[in-house]
Each structure stands twice: as C-alpha cells, then as structure tokens.
Amino acid sequence: MTTSLHNLILRAALALSAALALSAAxxxxxxxxxxxxxxxxxxxxxxxxxxxxxxxxxxxxxxxxxxxxxxxxxxxxxxxxxxxxxxGLINTHTHAPMSLFRGIADDLRLQEWLEKFIFPAEARNVTPDFVRAGTQLAALEMILGGTTTFTDMYYFEEVIAEATKAAGLRGVLGQTIIGFPVPDAKTPADGLTRTEAFFKRFANDPLIVPAVAPHALYTNSDETLRNCRALANRYNAPLVIHLSETKRENDDIHAQRAKSPTAVLEELGVLTGRTVAAHGVWLDDADLAILKRRGTGIAHCPSSNMKLASGVAPIMKMLALGIPVGLGPDGPAGSNNDFSMFEEMDLAAKLAKVFTGDPQALSAQKALEMATIDGARALGMDKLIGSLEPGxxxxxxxxxxxxxxxxxxxxxxxxxxxxxxxxxxxxxxxxxxxxxxxxxxQTLNQAAVLAAARAYQRRILESLKTPPTPAR
Ligand SMILES: [Zn+2]
The missing domain is CATH 2.30.40.10 (Urease, subunit C, domain 1)
Known part of the structure; x- marks a missing residue:
C-alpha cells in the first residue's frame, strides 16, 4: 500500500469516527x-x-x-x-396580591395593622380582578428578582393560580380559610368548598400545587382546622398556616387553653400531613420537638418579623434539629414591602448573628441553602426543585x-x-x-402591569375615604 493511499484510508476512518461520535451525542x-x-x-x-x-x-x-x-x-x-x-429562589411564604397595598400603612403592630387597615381595605377592594392585577405585579417583581417558586395564601386563589401559570411561575397556592366573612367566602365552610373545587381544577398541574391555608389558629375554630387538615390529606395537598407569629398570639392561646399554639394544633391533628408553618417566632423546645416529629416545614420571615417587631424565630435550634427552614418575604403591604429573596437571605444571616452574638451562626452558604434546597424541603418538593441535578x-x-x-x-x-x-x-x-x-x-407586559397597579392605588385610596363598616 502506498503512503498516500494509507493516509487517505486513515483520514476516512477518522472522519467516520468523528461523525459517529457526533451522532452519538x-x-x-x-x-x-x-x-x-x-x-x-x-x-x-x-x-x-x-x-x-x-x-x-x-x-x-x-x-x-x-x-x-x-x-x-x-x-x-x-x-x-x-x-x-x-x-431559582424559593419563596416559602407570601401574599402576592397584597402588592397592591404596598406601603399603605407602615410602622404598626401586627394586630393594629391588620384590624385598622388591612382587613377593611381588603373588605372593600378584593375581587377576582384585584387579585389578578396584584398577582401580575407580584409575579413581575418576583421574576425580575430571581424567584421561581412562591408560596401564597390569599383569597380567590384560583385566580392567583391562573395569573401564576400565565406568568410561568411555579406556585404552592393556598386558598385562605378564616373565621369571618371575607371577599371570596361568607363562612369557613364556603371557603372549604371553594378549596376543594380549586384542588380538583389544578390537580396534577405542572406548575401549580394547590394548598389549603387556614389563616391561623387564632382566626379559626377547632372544627374548621380539623376540616382543613382532612381536606388536605384527602388530596395529598399541603396545608399552610401562620404559627406563633407574635407573643400576643401565644399569650392569648395560653390564657384560653393553657397550651402553646403548636400543642393545640398537634392535639387537633392539624400537623398530621404536609404542613408549612410561617414565622414560628414564639416556639419553645416542646413545640420544636412536635414540629420535628411531624416533619413540618418552617417559612422563616426575617424582614416581616423585624418590621412588625414580632421577634426573632429560634432558627438555630430548628436547624440543629434538622427541621427544614425556608425563607419568605411575607406580604408586601406592611410586613416587608417587597418580594426580594436577596434581602431575606442577607437578613436571615445577619439576624441570626446579632441574636446569638456569633458571626458564625448562620453562614452565607446556609442562607443560600434556605433560599433554594431547604425551601424546597420545607415545601416537600425537594425531589423536583431546589437544586440543579439531573431529573x-x-x-x-x-x-x-x-x-x-x-x-x-x-x-x-x-x-x-x-x-x-x-x-x-x-x-x-x-x-x-x-x-x-x-x-x-418574557411573559408579562411591564407597562400594562404597572398601569393597572397605579389605577388600583387610586381606587383603594377612594374606598378608604368612606367610614369603616361596623365591626364584625
Ligand atoms: Zn403572612
């Protein structure tokens, strides 16, 4: 064989193997x-x-x-x-449509803020159109801020789910159940009926995880709370709830029942299933042992807990016990004022340091874990989201x-x-x-979303000029 023929065959063989490698990619x-x-x-x-x-x-x-x-x-x-x-960052606790109330009343205690401003403003303004506009504003801010999953509790949650899907975000969306008439339900029983319809409509949705969201222990009857758990478990859905957010909440429950809110929820069977508890500021060691045993996830809300002076959640104890702790900006109406998960990471780390007197208490890496994989664990979704891994x-x-x-x-x-x-x-x-x-x-028209939000600001201010409705 001549050298040139030999070279030709060699080149052809190399080209063939390269082509095979390419097609095998x-x-x-x-x-x-x-x-x-x-x-x-x-x-x-x-x-x-x-x-x-x-x-x-x-x-x-x-x-x-x-x-x-x-x-x-x-x-x-x-x-x-x-x-x-x-x-993507995972927000484990918020109230998206409250973006339209951003900054409406600041620098107040939680109960005063809720009773004097938020509940009346909600009673007069919250409609399906309001929650759609508010969710679009929230979704736009969350997308621009790197949040890919958010956990919500509000009213007309099915409309929030539609807006969330249209925006392309992933949502764990909790239909709120509360013990007084609200814009989407006259009674908690109505709220539960709506929740079941919501569960059926969004079953197996690729982006939406429907949830039931009893607002808190202190705003619901024992029977309603039991029914919420039973419904959630029937649909294998998460239950999201505010828990021990303020000292007053704990003191009131103690005065009435000589037990902590967590102990009451445990006694009622509310924690027997996938649960995400928001805040968890006033939890003692016995409460933490219950939450650990039940596998309850915690949504730590440092901005909100600081702004409303609710206190400092015992995060270091939770982490030591292996309780999954995610981060939540809470609602933007007065408990935070935005949906920035970057701020929650920064504040979670710094609040833990100043509270324990130890700069090593909560590291930058741990803050990132809380905003991603630990948040996914808190939501019971760590097989799907929270890290970049095959599958x-x-x-x-x-x-x-x-x-x-x-x-x-x-x-x-x-x-x-x-x-x-x-x-x-x-x-x-x-x-x-x-x-x-x-x-x-890519999924929302910024100019239109902001124009709708500004139009709502005018309507909300107008609605608050009339005298308050009689106390419920
Ligand atoms: Zn909240």
Missing part, C-alpha cells in the same frame, strides 16, 4: 453555562466554567462546560462568562456579577447573600421556559 434543548455554577447539590460545590444541559422541562446534566459541549448537541446555548448560574425541573437563574458591588468575587455564596441584589438577576427559567431574558420579562 445526546440531544438537548439548551446548554446553559456561566463562570460559576452553584448546583446546590449535596456536595455544595461551586463549579467554575460549568454548564447545565436541559431538555423540555427537565435538567439532563450538570458539569464542566467543555465536557457537556462534547456530550450534548444542544439546539441552543447561552453562555454568561460574568454570571453565576444557580437554582429535576429546569428552574434556574443567572445572576450577573459585573456591577461595582459585585466585583471582585472571591466566593459566590458570599456575593449572593451579602452583595448581589434582585437587579443583578439577568435570566430566569421555570420548567424549561424563559420568563426573563437579559432582564426583559
């Missing part, structure tokens, strides 16, 4: 890559120059960019050499690290918890669908 819809990738998987590694491969609504693989580029043939790619790619849903965000407050970057956890802000979020994907690209919302 796995198909993917997207290959997303960034300078830093925080998968929030059990290793808690910070990967440099890494990538995530996505097909449909699911993550196929996470690993070095060069390796994934060989392994997959993606239809499209997005590489951000100045960004951090991480799981999980493609819920992820890019956060740019090129602003002056982001440079230099020694540790991505530290930067995310203490320096970066919602405005650094550039791209957001939920269930494989882009909701934000290069900071441009």
């Amino acid at each position: 796995e198909p993917a819809d997207w290959l997303l890559s960034a300078r830093w990738v925080l998968p929030m998987d059990p290793s808690r590694a910070i990967l440099e120059n890494a990538a995530v491969a996505i097909k449909g609504d699911a993550i196929l693989a996470v690993g070095p960019r060069a390796e994934l580029l060989k392994r997959f043939t993606p239809k499209q790619t997005l590489h951000r050499p100045d960004a951090i790619l991480l799981p 999980k849903r493609a819920d992820l965000i890019f956060v740019r690290a090129n602003a002056p407050h982001a440079v230099p970057l020694y540790n991505a956890y530290s930067q995310l918890a203490y320096a970066l802000k919602t405005t650094d979020v550039s791209d957001v994907m939920v269930n494989g669908r882009w909701l934000l690209r290069a900071r441009i919302p």
Whole structure:
C-alpha cells in the first residue's frame, strides 16, 4: 500500500469516527453555562466554567462546560462568562396580591395593622380582578428578582393560580380559610368548598400545587382546622398556616387553653400531613420537638418579623434539629414591602448573628441553602426543585456579577447573600421556559402591569375615604 493511499484510508476512518461520535451525542434543548455554577447539590460545590444541559422541562446534566459541549448537541446555548448560574429562589411564604397595598400603612403592630387597615381595605377592594392585577405585579417583581417558586395564601386563589401559570411561575397556592366573612367566602365552610373545587381544577398541574391555608389558629375554630387538615390529606395537598407569629398570639392561646399554639394544633391533628408553618417566632423546645416529629416545614420571615417587631424565630435550634427552614418575604403591604429573596437571605444571616452574638451562626452558604434546597424541603418538593441535578425541573437563574458591588468575587455564596441584589438577576427559567431574558420579562407586559397597579392605588385610596363598616 502506498503512503498516500494509507493516509487517505486513515483520514476516512477518522472522519467516520468523528461523525459517529457526533451522532452519538445526546440531544438537548439548551446548554446553559456561566463562570460559576452553584448546583446546590449535596456536595455544595461551586463549579467554575460549568454548564447545565436541559431538555423540555427537565435538567439532563450538570458539569464542566467543555465536557457537556462534547456530550450534548444542544439546539441552543447561552453562555454568561460574568454570571453565576444557580437554582431559582424559593419563596416559602407570601401574599402576592397584597402588592397592591404596598406601603399603605407602615410602622404598626401586627394586630393594629391588620384590624385598622388591612382587613377593611381588603373588605372593600378584593375581587377576582384585584387579585389578578396584584398577582401580575407580584409575579413581575418576583421574576425580575430571581424567584421561581412562591408560596401564597390569599383569597380567590384560583385566580392567583391562573395569573401564576400565565406568568410561568411555579406556585404552592393556598386558598385562605378564616373565621369571618371575607371577599371570596361568607363562612369557613364556603371557603372549604371553594378549596376543594380549586384542588380538583389544578390537580396534577405542572406548575401549580394547590394548598389549603387556614389563616391561623387564632382566626379559626377547632372544627374548621380539623376540616382543613382532612381536606388536605384527602388530596395529598399541603396545608399552610401562620404559627406563633407574635407573643400576643401565644399569650392569648395560653390564657384560653393553657397550651402553646403548636400543642393545640398537634392535639387537633392539624400537623398530621404536609404542613408549612410561617414565622414560628414564639416556639419553645416542646413545640420544636412536635414540629420535628411531624416533619413540618418552617417559612422563616426575617424582614416581616423585624418590621412588625414580632421577634426573632429560634432558627438555630430548628436547624440543629434538622427541621427544614425556608425563607419568605411575607406580604408586601406592611410586613416587608417587597418580594426580594436577596434581602431575606442577607437578613436571615445577619439576624441570626446579632441574636446569638456569633458571626458564625448562620453562614452565607446556609442562607443560600434556605433560599433554594431547604425551601424546597420545607415545601416537600425537594425531589423536583431546589437544586440543579439531573431529573429535576429546569428552574434556574443567572445572576450577573459585573456591577461595582459585585466585583471582585472571591466566593459566590458570599456575593449572593451579602452583595448581589434582585437587579443583578439577568435570566430566569421555570420548567424549561424563559420568563426573563437579559432582564426583559418574557411573559408579562411591564407597562400594562404597572398601569393597572397605579389605577388600583387610586381606587383603594377612594374606598378608604368612606367610614369603616361596623365591626364584625
Ligand atoms: Zn403572612
């Protein structure tokens, strides 16, 4: 055989093997890559120059960019050499439509704020159209701030679910049950009937997890609470509730029943199933033992607990016990005023430090865990969301690290918890669908959403000019 013929055969063999390698590469819809990738998987590694491969609504693989580029043939790619790619942030407690009441009454105690301002304003204004406009405003803010899942309790929750789906967000949405007439139900029994219809309508929805949301122990009868649990368990749905938010709540329940609110809920069987308890500020060791035994998740709301002077939740004890603790901004009407999960991470870490006198109490990494994988655990959804791992849903965000407050970057956890802000979020994907690209919302018309919110402000102010309705 001549040398030239030999070379020709060799070249043909090489070309064939390259073609075979190419055709053997796995198909993917997207290959997303960034300078830093925080998968929030059990290793808690910070990967440099890494990538995530996505097909449909699911993550196929996470690993070095060069390796994934060989392994997959993606239809499209997005590489951000100045960004951090991480799981979408998970809000474990909020009241989305209350965005329309943002800042209406600040700097008050919870009971005064609720009874003098919020309950009357709600009685006069909350309609299906109101909750749709409020949810759209909230969804827009949450998407721009890197939140991909939120946990809600409000009225007309089925309308909130429609708006959430249209915005493309994932939601654990709790239909509120409360012991007095409210805009969507004259009685708690009406509320429960509505909740069951809501469960049926959104059963097996890819984005919506319907929940039942008895407002609190102190606003519901024992019978209603038992019925809420029974309904939730019939549909294998979560129950979300406010628990031991204020000292007054604990003192009142103690005076009436010589027990803590948690002990009463336990006695009623309310904790026998998937439960997310918000706040948990005034929990003692016996309460924590009950919550641990029941697998209850906690929504820690540092902004709200600070702003309403509710107190400091015993987070370090919860974490030591292995109770899953997520973060929640709570409602934006007076307990926080926005939906920023970046602020909740920063405040969760700093509040734990100042309260314990120990700067090591709650680290930047732990704050990130609470905003992602621990939040997913608190919601009982950690098999689906909370980390970037093969098989999980493609819920992820890019956060740019090129602003002056982001440079230099020694540790991505530290930067995310203490320096970066919602405005650094550039791209957001939920269930494989882009909701934000290069900071441009993909599913909501910002100008229209803001115009509707401003129109509601005028209507709400007008409604409050008339004298209050008689006390309930
Ligand atoms: Zn709340």
